[in-house]
Amino acid sequence: MHSSPPPDMPSPSAGVPRLTRTGRLDYFKTTGHISQCRGDPVGRRRWRPSSTASRRTVLTSRTTGDDMSESAAPAPSVAVAFHSGYGHTAVLAEAVRRGAADAGADVAFVPVDTITDEQWQRLDDADAIVFGSPTYMGGASAGFHTFAEATSKRFVEGRWADKLAAGFTNSASKSGDKSNTLAYFAALAAQHRMLWVSLGLAPGWNSTTASENDLNRLGFWAGAGAQTPMDGGTDTVHPADIATAEHLGARVARQAALLAAGRHALSATA
Ligand SMILES: Cc1cc2nc3c(=O)[nH]c(=O)nc-3n(C[C@H](O)[C@H](O)[C@H](O)COP(=O)(O)O)c2cc1C
Helix, strand or coil, X not given: CCCCCXXXXXXXXXXXXXXXXXXXXXXXXXXXXXCXXXXXXXXXXXXXXXXXXXXXXXXXXXXXXXXXCCCCCCCCEEEEEECCCCCHHHHXXXXXHHHHHHCCCEEEEEEHHHCCHHHHHHHHHCCEEEEEEEEECCEECHHHHHHHHHCHHHHHHCCCCCCEEEEEEEECCCCCCHHHHHHHHHHHHHHCCCEECCCCCCCCCCCCCCCCCECCCCCCCCCEEEECCCXXXXXXXXXXXXXXXXXXXXXXHHHHHHHHHHHHHHHHHC
16 A cells, blocks of 8 residues: 655655654755766766765755754764775775765774774674675685684674675676675675665666776676776776775665664654
8 A cells, every 4th residue: 555654754755864863753965975976868877076075964854954964863883894815805895984984874994804802892783784805716705704604603693683784895807706705795694684785776887888987887786896907906996896885885874874763763653
């Protein structure tokens, strides 16, 4: 059955739902964005750098028109748990971190091969965890698997159940069997009873008018896939892949805000 929102509650398309300090759900429009993607005639989106001046996020109530930047509910927390053997995947991890932070999240940056007790706690407390690894030998790296196996007690206890999860990977070949790594992250998330967040972008670079500078230039859906030449430095990570990773971080942060607000609203009426 179709149901419409009550008159004082705009539809979700009106803006980003956040809780006000009084615990009430309101919708906000945001000005300032991590990136600006303009549609071209076939709907593809390209990376355009945004100006520094537009990066401040202002929350304006769609209900009252008030500036609610200071009174919005606490930011959602996102953790980026990644391994990088030679630094290329770390560049993407930083982009995911930046995207989530610019979208309003409190972000924990966790290189899993040096994870500390405090960082384990940040993962346990997070609303969402984004997994990242290079693709080595057609799958996630041994460094990431060591971390994943160390989560088994949390798996048994269901400690990460109902958190959001997402993933990104990087390899030297355009394909390089990266899909296996993203599929592995989704399986790991499912074992932890987490909720998978896809990349949420149309594929780029797949027509005669397309460009390798398109967002999602490698055409992944499950997560963010990047390609970096095996003999290149960390400065050769492709800008479109960096922008795609930023997009993933922002998307996860927004979904985490939505979920946290919804759960809070439901618990208030229970
Ligand atoms: C042990 C090893 C295995 C690799 N296996 C693959 C692979 O299966 N497919 C691929 O395209 N690239 C493969 N590569 C290349 C890496 O994925 C690529 O260099 C990546 O940028 C490394 O990321 P990092 O600097 O974060 O470690 C492999 C590299 C290493 C060291």
